[in-house]
Amino acid sequence: MKSNIYSTLLKLVQCPSITESPDEKNMAHVIYHILNEFPYFHDNPNHLVLHHIPEHDLYSIIALLKNPSPTKKTIILLSHFDVVAVDEYGYLKDYAFDPASLIKELHKVNLPDDARADLDSGDWLFGRGTMDMKCGLAIEIELLRYYAIHPEKLDCNLLLLAVPDEEGNSRGMLGSSSKLLALADAHDLDYRLVINTEPFFPLYTGDTKKYLYTGSIGKLLPMIYCAGKEAHVGEPYSGLNPNLILSEINRRIEANAQFCESWGSFVTPPPSCLKQKDLKDSYSVQIPRAAVAYYNWMILRDTPQIILDKLKKVAEEAIASVLDERAKQVTAYLSKSSYPLQIPPWKVEVKTYEEVYQRALETHGDVLIQYLNQKIPQWIEAGVKDERELTIKIVDATYAYYPEKNPLIILLFAPPYYPSCFNEGLTNDEAAALALVDELIAYAQSEFDTTLEPCAFFPGLSDNSYFGVKNGQSIVHEFKPNMPLWGISYDLPIDTLEKLNVPVINISTLGKDPHKYTERLNLPYSLTVTPAMMMKVLEKR
């Protein structure tokens, strides 16, 4: 088993399946061909599916291994086969997908001490995707190969789901969800548990504890559009700079622990601004008319409405502080000059996108709808493919149709949305998954002298999120009116996801430095302990 996993891992790593590259598609074919060599799939060709997702021209792999003793109980083995880009490798980029050569080259490089020690130990395999997460996928493939030969040991049916685009927009998982339901119908399967094999993920810098995750953190991407008041820079007091207002908002949001949610001992990372810019296209001596910022916002239980309420409060406080400071500066300026300044009495309102859109519709009727219907395909055609940039275009155009031209802050959401996935033990399957975690922790301790801790959330985002959707309808109902791209180039198959409400556990491989040029996998742990724990779950007791 160990050597099979290792050679499959090397085969998988060799394919540079960077998200949204042509090799991401090739990777699906590589996996398909590996599985297609199993005699089981020769005998059961309709159990192996190269599933096409036509909207995005992506492929996922679905492979079903049925237990010879008929049972409905089915465990899903989940993984993603895309990897992040390799720019940070610099001149070593050409070796990123060739661990043997990379390791040779790394010996000549000045590495951080920790990476150097690991390199010298010989226990670590370096290379893009070794840790995140082709070893997990290799383990799942080899378990399938093993149980295709020894099906009598299985306590369930196995369904392997390997998806692309996990590091991007999760289009692989989302585009495969209805196929999973169709397969359950066709083969009379009852999905009881999902096992993902993402690597361990530190909860904080320097965290080396090993966790057994029973859920996945959620995320929203709130956006703040700020229309200011343009003015010539020679008379700045006659204008209001949206960069100033957004900067004050950012100062109050960035890494602010007040916005962290807790669940037991688990605490979400605070929000971070992923982008802030004004909407001026070129240099001029004019104060910009509008600016925009968007934020990575991790969630556990907070709903879109709660986030909007929090943002509204921050925005109002920021505006009050900016206007207060402005009044002080005007007073100071007047003490230096005798100019008869006319200072506009600024009133900056905070509205949701829904409110602004409705007001613009009331004023202009279908003209706005027609304008957006015509413009959005043109923007996409012209290369505005990023969903955040497209959202900015839409909110900016909507504001142009808003009748009041006072400074205004608009709160909205851009894709993606990751529901938080958590297990409270409320159903039989959820309770069974939690009991299993206790059992696995005891097993790892007694068998491998390895201490594992339960953790309610996988802290890096993962496709697990889409298996835990419980109140999807109400959440979507809340954020849909404030996500302009909903139904245009983004949407979630929420009915399907609610039906796929299967508890998730993550049995991790061990690695370090995901998404860095020192990404590496610990071979002794990942090739031994991880597969043994999986087998403990899958086999009859």
Ligand SMILES: [Zn+2]
């Ligand atoms: Zn991953």
